[in-house]
Structure formats: structure tokens, C-alpha cells
């Protein structure tokens with residue numbers, strides 16, 4: 381009996397130690413992401429995924445495609461990929477979600493959403509016992525997590541890429557705006573005047589426009605965070621229409637994100 385207890389204790393200690401070592405090893409791996417992404421060749425399989433499914437990348441110049449790949453590799457290596465309700469996160473998931481993050485932050489070279497270490501993926505929309513409803517995605521700064529439903533993420537890019545509904549861009553835009561407020565190496569990267577200008581436009585648009593003539597979907601007017609995320613969805617999915625409907629706001633967005641999707645993708649010189 382005593383031998384059994386000792387044996388069980390040893391097994392338990394070894395297991396704890398292994399789990400701890402694995403965590404340490406993984407954290408060390410993430411910490412070396414800048415170096416590894418600079419020296420490792422970009423995997424051909426990743427490029428194939430981008431060429432198949434990611435039009436933003438496909439429309440970039442050769443030089444920008446290279447910068448995009450490097451930033452994407454950094455993002456993949458610096459995050460902890462956590463599957464929920466299925467076994468393992470695939471390369472396709474990692475590449476597509478990272479490509480979405482790079483699209484959003486392409487004009488902000490030092491931004492990798494560093495506060496958000498974990499990317500949690502569910503195969504489909506998931507039930508939250510807290511809100512008692514199904515979710516497509518959310519951002520949890522307290523736990524350093526971005527959570528996404530893979531089905532909804534894919535719908536955003538593939539089912540209708542120009543309807544300005546894209547849960548990946550939407551949730552990552554929430555993360556980006558929060559990252560700007562969190563005191564770390566990526567703190568306050570947004571130009572404060574531009575951000576104030578953005579919020580003033582949002583307030584004016586939501587309070588002065590008849591909801592039926594609102595260019596954005598009405599959900600944008602929930603608060604300034606939702607307005608920002610919905611604006612990001614429109615900025616990338618229907619930039620030309622956005623620019624025509626709300627030229628001043630579009631201008632502020634190009635300043636905040638330091639890119640103009642119409643120019644960078646060659647759709648407008």
C-alpha cells in the first residue's frame with residue numbers, strides 16, 4: 381500500500397514537472413518569435429494557403445508580400461494556439477487568423493497584439509454560460525485571450541467577403557483598441573488626436589443620422605468600441621463605398637491604421 385502511495389506521488393510529481401517544463405518551453409519558444417521569424421524561411425505550405433484564400437495578401441506588391449509573410453510568421457510563433465472542443469489547431473487556422481491580424485496591423489510595424497497571448501478556437505459558434513447565448517468570438521483582456529469560432533471566421537472571409545461582416549477583423553479590432561490602452565511595449569501607438577477625432581465622428585454619425593440611412597450596420601452605434609470594430613470591417617471589406625459615404629471618417633481610419641486598403645491593394649493609385 382505504502383509503495384503504491386509513493387509510486388502515485390512520484391507519478392504525480394513527474395507529471396506536474398513535465399507540464400510545468402512544457403509551459404516554460406512553450407513560453408521560451410514564443411519569446412524567441414522575433415528572431416525566429418526573421419531567420420526562418422516562410423513555409424511554402426503557408427504561402428499556398430494565402431494564395432488560395434487571402435485576397436488582401438494576393439493584391440500586395442512583391443515587397444509588401446514579403447513584409448506580410450515575415451509579420452505573419454512572427455504572429456504565429458508568438459501566440460499560444462488553443463483548440464476547444466476539437467484536438468489540434470491546423471496550419472490553415474493559424475495562417476488565416478494570423479493573416480487577419482497582419483492585415484489589420486500592416487501599417488503598424490511594431491504591433492503584434494502582445495497582450496493577447498492565447499488564441500482560443502472553437503469549431504463553431506459556442507455557448508457561453510455567463511451570457512447564456514451563442515458567441516462567434518470575443519476578446520478577454522483579463523485572461524489575455526482572443527476567442528474565435530472557426531466557422532464564423534471562415535464565413536467572414538469566404539462566404540461573403542464584401543458584406544462588411546467579418547468576425548476575425550471585428551474581434552481583432554477590439555483587441556487592437558484595447559492593446560493601445562494597456563501599458564506594455566505596444567502602449568499608445570494610436571495618434572491620440574486622431575482617435576479623439578474618430579470618436580467625435582462616431583458620436584456625431586450615431587446621433588445625427590436617421591438609423592435607416594446609417595452606412596454601417598446599426599450595431600456600430602452600441603458604443604465607441606463597437607463603432608471602431610464595425611468601421612474596421614467596412615474599411616477592409618468595402619473601402620470604396622466607405623470612402624464615398626463617409627470620406628472624413630475614412631481619412632481618419634487611414635491615419636489611425638497607417639494604411640489605405642484601396643492604395644495598398646492597388647485598387648486605387
Ligand SMILES: [Zn+2]
Pocket residue numbers: 550554605606609
Ligand atoms: Zn464587438
